Amino acid sequence: MRELLSALEARLDSPTAKGLAQAVSRAIRDEVLVPGDQLPPIRRVAEELMVSPTTVSSAWQLLARSGAIRSDGRRGTTVAPDRLGGARYTTALRHQPGSRLDLSTGVPDPRLLPDLRVPLGHIGGEEAAPSSYLDDPVLPELGDALRNDWPCAVDDLLVVDGAMDALDLITRTLFRPGDRVLVENPGFPPLLDLLEDRGVDVAPVGLDESGPVLDDVAAGLSRKPVAIVIQPRGQNPTGVSITPTRARRLASLLEPTSLLIIEDDSAGDIASSPDLSLGERLPDRVLHIRSFSKSYGPDLRLAGVSGPATVLAPIRHARALGQGWTSRLLQRALVALLSDPGSQAQVRHARGEYARRRALVADRLAEHGIVVPGTDGLNIWVPVRDESAAVLRLASQGIAVAPGGPFVVDGAPGGPHIRVTTGLIADGQVDVADAIAEAADASAWSAQHR
Template sequence: MDAAWLAERIGEPSARGIATVLTDLIREGTVTADTRLPTVRALARELRVSSGTVAEAWSELRRHGMIRTDRRRGTVVLGPPDVPRPIRYERIGHFGDRLAIDLAIASPDPALLPPLEAALSAAAHADRLNDYTRETITPRLRAAVEPDWPFPAQGWLAVGGGYEGVQLLCQTAALPGDRIAIEEPTAARLLDILETIGVQIVPVACDEDGPLPGALAKALRARPVAFVYQPRGQSPCGHAVTPERSAELAALLEPTATLIVEDDGIGALSVSPTVSMGARFPDRTVLVRSYSKSHGPDLRIAVVGGAAEAVERVRVLRSFGTGWTSRILQDALAHLLDDPGTRAGVERARAAYAGRRARLAAELSARGVRTGGRDGLVLWVPVRDEPAALVTLAAHGISAAPGSRYVIGPVPAHHLRLATARLTDDPGELAELADVIALAATGSLGAPP
């Protein structure tokens, strides 16, 4: 495509104006797939704008799947705009019927989830059912969650799962192009969410005690509008933030205005206590606690509690759509949280999950594969070669998640993420599974990667 030809059709030489005109040309078929666009510099020169303005327009078009840039061909049109897709989350792989063991999806064991019949029956008699009043959180659910909240929350909201809570907080805190700091590696869906919002992701490296102070200090120099991290049960690495580490991170955040988003993805199933910055920064800390893995995915409930302004922004944004979370589901969760039998069952589940994770980690360690981490429903396994390890596991009927899915940039080291919640409790079967994982990780039995 000739730069002068395109420039003639652009009336408003802003990033939005450039993107809008090119979108219209692609939609109407004037510009077809595989058309190579002019260089950023060439179009900027014709429009008499900065290269950054054109680059911003290209970034917007790329985010909506209309163009792609590679070194060999330059920037090429792909086609009309498409719905943004959670690429990392959907990149699981399909191996037909050969796979007998699924270690890719970190879902809870149905046998360890509480029954819902009594809870739903009790919730069906909740007050104000079928009332269109938009209730952020039912009084019964707030009364059930508030005693265990790690700091006095200024605002409360029930949402449709933990990822929705984090997404809405980031979406209401950041404009496209803003920066958000997030620990790395981190949950694949969080990366998908941030890329879809259109923010710049600033990675913060971690160790077994959580985000590294030096890495956060470097990230804060980019002036992110928010810092998102998992204080315990971190996916994929399984670390838990210690009080000492939390104090170090809080000292760095003290002089900033950065919103602090704490993602408690497994809640009561974590073997670590919640360490929160909410008591120190009540006006800019929000905790998102999910109850899907502990009390049932079909409840689709997470509670957002913390800074009043941040929670209110989420409430306002939700009013364009669902408006509020079903009172039946909210009170069903409240019933489960108040029920002594359910609480005992969740404690048993926590112990069972911790035992399964620890036993596989011990088996792998005995074979020269050291995983690290101390909490969560997954293991972060170092491997010599990620694609080869995945193929080896698939050949033995085992699926796993590639570690590259959980990082932002180039992979510094190869890993697999293995879900441990549904592992076998049979020692012999577990030993056989560990043999195969060690073979995939090292290329031989017993040799460290």
């Protein structure tokens, strides 16, 4: 411990909180401190470096906010692990090359996206001219369109570069290493990666046909979480949507708490389920995200975020220090799409087509005795006997699917699964369902005869 304090003293340029934080950061960079190393107690550091305990405590807070250190229970304060860089997400997308049918991605069918040529052709003249750095980050016309079609009253509104950009901003601004957050299980791998990268402790909440299981939420509340993240409709990977009754009961359960509620409506306008938000009951604690990527095009990279002005203020400030705003040209494109009757007809067609494709596969699997949860979205969550064997069996037939492991927190309810993007099966749904059922059944055989 004495050698470590000497190393910090040698790197200390200024006896301030910022100077001490920089000294620790340099020690980590120089590998004097490595992930998992315990930092000395605050009072010991203060005595050895001849600074006040308040200075050390402030330095530790700066380091925790940057993700360099974290509170580690009985071990005290330790150097945070190296960032994993999306381990779950890359695993979920790992599949055999050359698939004739790639159902592993969870992305929309490009053939069902609106034709951009007509609405974008309307953007011209002064509308297409470059705007000022000082203009409102949210295009007024888009703000009005979103407010008129939002599932709850809007106090304040941001436009960002997609749902993951929103989640990145929220977690970076509002969460600290060691915070506990309730998440759906199974959940979305990039979100789980993001929370892990922030040093957040993830507590799983199971799902049933109506949404988050209330008993799991109640049990999670005893662990003093700071937030819960839910997908209100077309949940990825299960396709479960929260029913109005479950939403009311969940709001009642959360009302006595101070928990922040983050709603990630990534399905957006392609979802067939009712658009709802707990913000109707708890407007002072709900951040509602709606993505337009799956309905209007991933390259638009647009999502709206609503919430209380006091909660969105630090998020807006953090964004102003970086990108600043989302391209107003892209925002104008979305306004054109939202107001164009032809584009709206294409989105309605896509919504119905995704529902049809999903239902055909799910119904056929049910005939094989394989029941999948949910009724909405682009994906189905298929129970199998052996995950790896099922993935390999389908790959041998030129069909790529995602293994279920990366979607799971602390074990998947009901055993191993695969995620299949039914939204990309334009035809032959029955044949694909038969292949999935065979892979699930074959995996059971292979697991028993190794």
